[in-house]
Amino acid sequence: MLIWPEKDPDEVADYEIDWTDQLGSDTITASVWIIPTGITKDSDSNTTSSTTIWLSGGTSGTTYRLQNRVTTAGGRTFEET
Numbered sequence: 001m002l003i004w005p006e007k008d009p010d011e012v013a014d015y016e017i018d019w020t021d022q023l024g025s026d027t028i029t030a031s032v033w034i035i036p037t038g039i040t041k042d043s044d045s046n047t048t049s050s051t052t053i054w055l056s057g058g059t060s061g062t063t064y065r066l067q068n069r070v071t072t073a074g075g076r077t078f079e080e081t
Contacts (some may be wrong), residue, residue, distance in 0.1 A: 002026055007055060007058060012042060014054045017050060019051065027073045028046050028047070028048055030071040031070045032068070036064050036065060039057050040055065040058075045079075051068050066081070
């Protein structure tokens, strides 16, 4: 499980996952984020080796578990929470 630094509810911040170690020579072709209620996904993007999500809102002191699922050109599926 990946742990990102705390985010203030008034911030809009981006968070990235680097999938290079899992991918080897494969590349990301699709990325889906599963977001719990209470925090807002403003946008997301991906390259062939990383995924990025922009978040806003949330409640101070609350831990949110986001899940990122990527599909690769080689037909693999990886997930990170």
